[in-house]
Amino acid sequence: MVMTNSHKFMSVSTSEQTQGKHLTFRREAIGTHQMKEASGLLNTIRQALHWHQVQQDLRQHQHQLQLLEARFRNVINKNADSIIIVNSFGLVNFANPATECLFNCKVEELVGQALFGSFVAEKPACEIDTAIMPGGGATGTADTRIVQTQVDITPRYGDKAVAEMRVVETEWEGEIAFLILLRDITARLRAEEALRQSESRFREQAQALQQALDNLQQTQAQLVQTEKMSSLGQMVAGVAHEINNPVNFIYGNLAHVSQYTKDLLELVELYQQNYPNPVPAIQEKRQEIDVDFIIKDMPNLVSSMQVGTERIRQIVISLRNFSRLDQAEKKPVNIHEGIDSTLLILHSRLKAQPERPEIEIIKEYGELPLVECYAGQMNQVFMNILSNAIDAIEESAGRKQTAQKPQIRIHTSIETEQRKQKTGQKDPPIPHSHIVIRIADTGNGMTEEIRHRLFDPFFTTKPVGKGTGLGLSISYQIVKEKHSGQLKCTSSPGEGSEFVIELPLH
Numbered sequence: 001m002v003m004t005n006s007h008k009f010m011s012v013s014t015s016e017q018t019q020g021k022h023l024t025f026r027r028e029a030i031g032t033h034q035m036k037e038a039s040g041l042l043n044t045i046r047q048a049l050h051w052h053q054v055q056q057d058l059r060q061h062q063h064q065l066q067l068l069e070a071r072f073r074n075v076i077n078k079n080a081d082s083i084i085i086v087n088s089f090g091l092v093n094f095a096n097p098a099t100e101c102l103f104n105c106k107v108e109e110l111v112g113q114a115l116f117g118s119f120v121a122e123k124p125a126c127e128i129d130t131a132i133m134p135g136g137g138a139t140g141t142a143d144t145r146i147v148q149t150q151v152d153i154t155p156r157y158g159d160k161a162v163a164e165m166r167v168v169e170t171e172w173e174g175e176i177a178f179l180i181l182l183r184d185i186t187a188r189l190r191a192e193e194a195l196r197q198s199e200s201r202f203r204e205q206a207q208a209l210q211q212a213l214d215n216l217q218q219t220q221a222q223l224v225q226t227e228k229m230s231s232l233g234q235m236v237a238g239v240a241h242e243i244n245n246p247v248n249f250i251y252g253n254l255a256h257v258s259q260y261t262k263d264l265l266e267l268v269e270l271y272q273q274n275y276p277n278p279v280p281a282i283q284e285k286r287q288e289i290d291v292d293f294i295i296k297d298m299p300n301l302v303s304s305m306q307v308g309t310e311r312i313r314q315i316v317i318s319l320r321n322f323s324r325l326d327q328a329e330k331k332p333v334n335i336h337e338g339i340d341s342t343l344l345i346l347h348s349r350l351k352a353q354p355e356r357p358e359i360e361i362i363k364e365y366g367e368l369p370l371v372e373c374y375a376g377q378m379n380q381v382f383m384n385i386l387s388n389a390i391d392a393i394e395e396s397a398g399r400k401q402t403a404q405k406p407q408i409r410i411h412t413s414i415e416t417e418q419r420k421q422k423t424g425q426k427d428p429p430i431p432h433s434h435i436v437i438r439i440a441d442t443g444n445g446m447t448e449e450i451r452h453r454l455f456d457p458f459f460t461t462k463p464v465g466k467g468t469g470l471g472l473s474i475s476y477q478i479v480k481e482k483h484s485g486q487l488k489c490t491s492s493p494g495e496g497s498e499f500v501i502e503l504p505l506h
Contacts, residue, residue, distance in 0.1 A: 076096045077096055077097050079096060079098055080098055080183075081098060081181050081182060081183045082095070082096065082098045082099040082101075082102045082103075082163075082180075082181070082182035082183075082184075083095070083096040083098070083099070083179070083180070083181055084096075084099060084110075084115065084179075084180040084181075084182065085170070085172050085177050085178070085179055085180070086115050086177065086178050086180060087172065087175065087176075087177050087178075088175070088176050088177070088178075089114075090114050090115055090116050091112055091113065091114055091115070092110045092111050092112060092113050092114075092115050093111065093172050093173075093177060094111070094172070095107045095110050095111065099182075102153060102155070102161065102163070102182060102184055103119055103153070103155045103156060104155035104156050104157045104158050105155070105156040105157075109156070115180070118154070119153065119154055119155075120151045120152070120153060120154075120163075120165070120182070121151060121152045121154065122149055122150075122151050122152075123149075123150045123151060123152055123162070128147060128148070128149045129147075129148040129149065130145060130146070130147055130148075131145075131146045131148060144168055144169070145168070145169070146166055146167070146168050147165075147166070147167040147168075148164070148165070148166050148167075149164075149165055150162060150163070150164055150165070150185075151163055151164075151165045151182070153182070153184070161184055161186040162184075162185055162186050162189055163182040163183055163184050163185060163186075164182070164183045164185050165180060165181070165182055166180070166181045167179070167180050214457075217457065217458075218457045218473070218477075239319065243312065243316050244313075244316045247309060247312045247313055247316060248313070250309055251306075251309040251310070251312075251313055254302065254305055254306050254309055257302060257305075258299075258302045258303075258306070261298050261299070261302055262299070265295050265298060265299075268291065268295065269295070272291075314344065315344060317341075319341075319345070330372045330373060330374055331372065331373075331375065332370035332371065332372055333370060333371055333372070333373055333375040333378070334368075334370060335368055335371055335378070335412065335435065335437065335503075336365050336368065336412065338375060338378055338379045338382060339382055339410060339412075339437075341379065342379055342382040342383050342386055343361060343386070345383070346383075346386055346387065346390065349387075349390050350390070353394070355394070355397050356393070356394060356397035356406055357405070357406060358406070359390065359393055359406040359407065359408060360405065360406065360407045360408070361407075361408050361410065362407055362408070362409045362410065363410050364409065364410065364411040364412070365410075365411075365412050366411075366412050366413040366414065367414075368412055368413075368414065368435060369414075369505070371435055371503055371505065372506060373483055373503060374478075374482060374483070377478045377482060378478070378483075380474070380475070380478065381475040381478050381479060381487075381501065382439075384471035384472060384474070384475045385439050385472075385475065385499045385501075386408065386439065387471070388471065388472065389408050389439060389441035389443065389497070389499075390408070390441075392441050392443025392444065392496075392497060393406045393408070393441055393442060393443050395443065395444065396442070396443045396444040404442040404496075405442070406442055407441070407442045408439065408440070408441050408442075409438070409439075409440045409441075410437070410438070410439055411436075411437075411438040411440075412435070412436070412437050412438075413435075413436050414433055414434070414435060414436070414505070415433070415434060415436050415502075416432065416433045417432055432504070433504075433505045434485070434502050434503060434504045434505055435501075435502070435503040435504075435505060436500065436501070436502055437500070437501040437502075437503075438498055438499070438500050438501075439498070439499045439501075440496060440497070440498040440499075441496050441497055441498075442496045443496050443497060444493065444494060444496075445491045445492050445493045445494055445495045445496050445497055446461075446491045446492075446493065446497060447493055448492075451489055451491055454472055454489055455472050455473055455475075455476040455487070456473065457470065457473040458470065458473075459473075475487060479501055479502075479503070483503055483504075484504055485501065485502050485503045485504060486500070486501075486502040487499065487500070487501055487502075488500045488502075
């Protein structure tokens with residue numbers, strides 16, 4: 001077969017076209033491969049850059065962790081409190097340097113050792129406090145229980161100490177452990193104890209000063225009252241002495257006056273019998289002076305003068321007995337005589353008043369021996385108690401709080417009780433006798449609160465100007481300190497009051 005030129009041209013053209021297509025395909029394949037290689041290289045570069053960034057971030061985080069760890073380690077190492085971590089068996093896993101000072105040994109010596117029982121022991125008298133620390137954050141952290149107490153620290157060497165301990169549950173290397181904080185409070189406790197002792201001493205000094213001030217005020221009041229009573233006693237004694245001389249003169253002459261009067265009346269009677277019809281002048285004078293009445297009334301007049309003079313003599317004797325200026329020391333005294341003298345001085349207050357009838361005095365005197373005492377001071381006690389009894393009756397009558405008849409009952413007796421001997425041995429008790437004087441009134445009584453304060457200095461329930469609050473206080477001191485006796489009071493509202501004086505018999 002013969003090709004023509006046109007056929008050749010077509011063949012050539014077709015071949016050239018085919019080669020062009022292959023070339024184009026080849027070029028496209030080469031471009032695609034290069035693109036893939038470039039893309040892979042780019043990915044590799046990106047990965048390298050990312051890994052480099054990751055490494056940089058990692059190194060930065062590690063650096064931050066190292067800084068944070070160093071910071072916390074510095075905090076733990078520089079902390080003055082002992083920080084210890086123990087496992088669930090109580091063995092030490094970790095301890096900070098402050099622990100060495102507390103236990104006086106190296107940390108290496110503590111690690112692996114049992115903390116409780118050997119180094120730390122809870123104080124027997126200390127109560128354990130359990131507190132709950134609430135959890136926080138969005139993760140819902142559970143609440144943490146913290147145990148707080150005081151413990152005794154027993155170091156390897158040296159003296160024991162006292163520490164505050166806090167225990168909280170934690171983890172150590174993936175296992176349950178306990179974080180323990182120990183704070184040495186030995187110095188603080190010593191300072192607190194010293195402060196308490198100092199406060200106690202200051203309080204005792206303050207109490208002593210207050211007691212001294214109270215004693216000084218009481219002594220001052222007693223001196224004032226004693227001075228008043230001394231002045232009153234001197235005045236009473238002086239008045240009694242001045243009255244005593246003329247009264248004794250009158251009393252001594254009254255017997256002669258009585259005899260002379262009797263003789264003269266007998267003489268007048270004889271004249272009347274023997275001269276029944278005298279001269280007119282005598283008859284006129286006889287009728288003027290009423291001789292018959294004089295004869296009948298003259299003995300009564302002399303008798304009344306004798307009674308009045310005797311009364312004055314008794315008052316003078318009572319005044320002298322009450323003042324007792326001649327008995328500054330303890331002497332045997334008739335107690336009944338002192339009571340009677342006091343009643344005689346208070347006689348005007350016992351009489352009937354517009355608001356009340358007469359106060360009746362009921363004496364129930366027993367057989368008493370002479371009692372060694374300061375007579376003047378005991379009379380002062382009787383005066384204070386009896387005056388208060390009269391005041392109570394008058395107050396009750398003024399308020400019309402009682403329908404009882406106003407009475408003051410005075411009872412005296414000797415009482416004996418068996419007291420143990422002070423030898424410390426089992427010896428039989430010995431009898432102890434004392435005089436008991438009971439003075440009871442029918443006033444309105446008093447409350448328990450008032451009764452407890454009755455003998456306090458300057459305490460009074462009377463209006464201003466009617467009482468100083470010293471009478472019963474001084475009476476208590478006289479009976480208690482000067483005579484080693486007892487002065488008590490029993491009373492209840494509406495039932496009256498009774499004062500009991502006990503004086504020992506030596």
